[in-house]
Amino acid sequence: MGVNPEPRKKKKGGEGRATSKEVAAEVGVSVATVSNAYNRPDQLSEGLRERIFEAAGRLGYSGPDPLGRSLRRRRSGAIGVLYADRLSYAFTDPAAVMFLEGVSLAAEEAGLNLFLVPGGYGLSGGSEAVLSAAVDGFVVYCVSAEDPVISAVIERKLPVVLVDDPSRDGATSIGIDDEGGARAAAEHLAELGHRRFAVVSFKLTLEPDRGLADPARQESADNEDTRSRLKGYKTAIEKAGVPWGDVPVYECPENTPEEAKAAAEELLAKEPRPTAILALSDQLAFGVMEAAKGFGLSIPGDLSMVGFDDVSEAARSSPPLTTVHQPHVEKGLKAGRKLVALLEGGDPGEPELLPTKLVVRGSTASP
Amino acid sequence: MGVNPEPRKKKKGGEGRATSKEVAAEVGVSVATVSNAYNRPDQLSEGLRERIFEAAGRLGYSGPDPLGRSLRRRRSGAIGVLYADRLSYAFTDPAAVMFLEGVSLAAEEAGLNLFLVPGGYGLSGGSEAVLSAAVDGFVVYCVSAEDPVISAVIERKLPVVLVDDPSRDGATSIGIDDEGGARAAAEHLAELGHRRFAVVSFKLTLEPDRGLADPARQESADNEDTRSRLKGYKTAIEKAGVPWGDVPVYECPENTPEEAKAAAEELLAKEPRPTAILALSDQLAFGVMEAAKGFGLSIPGDLSMVGFDDVSEAARSSPPLTTVHQPHVEKGLKAGRKLVALLEGGDPGEPELLPTKLVVRGSTASP
DNA sequence: ACGTTTTACTGAATCGTTTAAGTAAGATAC
């Protein structure tokens, strides 16, 4: 058994990174003392501490290895953000970016790093990324309740904050008043006198369709957000005397202007043409606006348009987009703070629903 | 010595996450076998493997702990992106976001996660975040060569790819043709007939000033990018017969429209007023445009404006911004791929300089 | 001068894995 015939290469030149053990050997102390030099300066004499740092510098030891430390401490010092899609996609969505900004603010407050984990339904690996991420907890963003990765997260039994999809009981969560915002958007259009509506939605289920979605499919949307927004529209539109069944709801597999453009091209070709289009996100709204331009339709003269999210481009587009504002950064910040509270054994607080607000700009007018 | 009086709580209820040891005990095999069940299915019989998974499910074991595994494997499966500033700031800068998109693309290709590390000069902790991040390598973005965090990164002796600041020898790097792009921008203005220029720059050193920077200070800029862009402007402007010393260069401590607005307000109050302003980034250009609006100046009628970066808003602003395009996403992607190559022991390739290109839109005209 | 505290360390267990090397039993070869 462990005879260890050779003393092994002790430190074969200055090469590679050294370990605390090597530093300890060099100085002639125990590894515990080296550890203390870095973590509890009061546990050793000033002189020895300096000798240790000096030797560390000489040997190329840059301080405790994060992995060894994390393993022992049972804390990695990072919070994970689980994003529904591929990560690269998150960065193209201004709403997601603002949310991340908020989470990173919370991480900074707590001195934690940010670990981005792609959910990537259908991606190679599946929920492997979730299982292999060295984090202390997760903020789960925008993942449908049906997504298998969410089970993977739950399975890991780490502290979790669910964002925008507060359907798992027990879990801490935060969301926004989707329904109220959507209702306000549709009411605004109804008050302007619109009666011919159309809706451009993002995907309703994990296996998305492209095309018109009937009410049954709408009901079965597996994302809480989506369902709530559609419900808000429905309530307001029915109140205006228009049967919901008459309102075409177009499902886009991806939340991109390109998809929405294609959707709008189909919707605007209908006779009679809708006079107002509600989009479930600003990204989609921008696509619709482009399509309208292609049809030679002026906004808001020929077509009124309402988005959702109030991303910063919304104020700068031409015409500026009427949309439902939601506090993306604050949502991220609060989600992050809840997670931090959880990590510190504190109280994450009640599930919260942040307010939304209709911001009327230049893309809506009477028909 | 380790008498271990009590057998310790073996598994006090289904609570907490279980370990491979517990699963092994439950099934009556060694931990090695449990490990094999997850990592090398061919090493054990199908039946046993299923019994192990079944027991794992029962005990709440969700697979090997990432930390233990990473420690042993000496691979964490994550690449770190070191960002100069606070992380929350990265998300407000469209150029940084696009870059991250590229890196995340590369990470996805390689099946790696993304670990975001704030450089945060002057932040509490300093380079602590760098030292404590459990990553396999770093992509260093936009950090001045003088920044102490960059030394921290080097010290960790992990594979590193330097972006936009290829000054450390030996390190793999990627950048863009800053000088050429800047030169083209200034040449464009000169050709239009402009002779009274002003420049709005971001910070020149780690300890930024706000205000006009004389040529000496410009030379001492510790970011390669900044120096190159200024040099490009200088070359073209001098070629047009204007002494560089006559061109006011205003330094903004932060790369935000707000800072640039303040800068422009000062520059535009000068007599004679500049007829063209060059901004080192689009973010800064947007601020200048706002200031111009405040002065009642029309762009490009009264003032021509050129940015740098070609972020997506540049095409949508009014007027659309003439700017220097750089391939942000591609830069991130290539940086990420180089790092991946390094991690896999391959060849990261030569330091690359990606091309820039002037995109003429509506913000420039003859004076 | 003697007991108590403080200071400055060391030893050894532990965190949760992976993996090279070993082994016993059964299958295959000739």
Place this chain on the structure above:
DNA sequence: GTATCTTACTTAAACGATTCAGTAAAACGT
């Protein structure tokens, strides 16, 4: 029927730290 190869595991040593429970020596109090 013996030698060799597989199969299906196990043993034990890492990986790189932290931390608790010592302990010997020095400092302190009276």
